[in-house]
Amino acid sequence: MTVISDYLANQIIGVARNTAFSGISNVYLALFNGDPGSATSLAAGVSEITTTIRSAGRVEITLSAPSTGSTSNTNAVNFGVSEGSTTVKGWGVYDASSGGNLLFYGPLLPNLSVTSNETVKVPAGVFQLDLSGNAAT
Numbered sequence: 733m734t735v736i737s738d739y740l741a742n743q744i745i746g747v748a749r750n751t752a753f754s755g756i757s758n759v760y761l762a763l764f765n766g767d768p769g770s771a772t773s774l775a776a777g778v779s780e781i782t783t784t785i786r787s788a789g790r791v792e793i794t795l796s797a798p799s800t801g802s803t804s805n806t807n808a809v810n811f812g813v814s815e816g817s818t819t820v821k822g823w824g825v826y827d828a829s830s831g832g833n834l835l836f837y838g839p840l841l842p843n844l845s846v847t848s849n850e851t852v853k854v855p856a857g858v859f860q861l862d863l864s865g866n867a868a869t
Contacts, residue, residue, distance in 0.1 A: 781820065814847065823837065
């Protein structure tokens with residue numbers, strides 16, 4: 733399920749109020765040990781674990797043109813060979829490779845157990861953002 737962060741919801745409402753939104757150049761996929769939540773700070777007990785898998789952090793993701801409120805990744809999102817073991821329980825899309833603003837987030841179901849030296853990759857078309865009311869992964 734795709735959820736809009738408080739930050740992005742406020743930007744959308746701002747546009748409806750005729751307040752300029754500068755737009756976003758690139759978006760990056762982050763991985764979490766739980767549901768990150770919609771607020772500016774992460775939910776209690778939740779950490780971004782992207783750097784456990786890949787010390788370089790988040791990976792840029794290219795999305796297709798939206799259609800009926802949905803989009804998916806056009807290219808594989810390759811985190812490379814995991815540098816550590818962890819369990820991925822949630823994901824987030826940010827407007828920066830580190831720091832930045834959380835835009836979308838959701839649970840990863842089923843959870844993904846990653847072992848050290850395992851390749852972590854999301855094939856093209858598998859990651860979906862869906863705001864049409866349909867379930868997304």
